[in-house]
Amino acid sequence: MAKRAMKRVSDSSSTLHRFMMPEHANPQGSVHGGLIMKMVDEAGAIAAMRHANRPVVTIAMDSMTFKSPVLVGQLVTLHAAVDYVGRSSMEVSVRVLAEDPIEGTVTHTNSAWLVFIALDDAGKPTEVPGLELQDDQEQANWEAGKRRQSRRLREQS
Ligand SMILES: CC(C)(COP(=O)(O)OP(=O)(O)OC[C@H]1O[C@@H](n2cnc3c(N)ncnc32)[C@H](O)[C@@H]1OP(=O)(O)O)[C@@H](O)C(=O)NCCC(=O)NCCS
Secondary structure, rough: OOOOOOOEEHHEEEEEEEEHHHHHOOOOOOOOHHHHHHHHHHHHHHHHHHHOOOOOEEEEEEOOOOOOOOOOEEEEEEEEHHHHHHHOOOEEEEEEEEEEEEOOOOEEEEEEEEEEEEEOOOOEEOOOOEEEOOOOOHHHHHHHHHHHHHHHHHHOO
């Protein structure tokens, strides 16, 4: 059996930035939560595609809580990193920060975990590289990701 390829977390970690404009706002003047969720999905998918070097689909997104609103005029930054991989599945964590470039303040608005599945040319789940953990933090993230994935699978059955 061929040895499984391995990649580091840093090989696929990704950062997205987007400046929030009036067209992104709801009538209250804060940014639509659905837009932030879409950006979280995009940032997570980029990290997963970089890890797998395959197309991916989202199979799960854990619940998201907005601790504070994102406002028009803020720069949203999303950091995505692969925490855990199974055979075809990858759990990615996405951390969302909102920066007011005039005030110079940065707020952590929310974080989310998503699971992506890598697909082969026939659209079936396909094996992804393993994750070569580099430090205690990545090891802790892996173990927490493994527990969350077990819970997701338990809860759907
Ligand atoms: C993703 C998809 C191809 C998987 O097909 P499937 O027949 O369920 O595949 P399998 O049962 O072989 O499971 C594949 C992986 O999904 C994981 N999985 C299944 N259900 C899951 C869940 N609820 N949460 C997280 N992972 C899950 C399995 O553990 C397995 O991971 P592993 O290979 O690392 O062990 C299929 O479910 C699908 O097409 N879903 C729709 C995706 C989509 O359209 N997303 C929104 C738009 S991008």
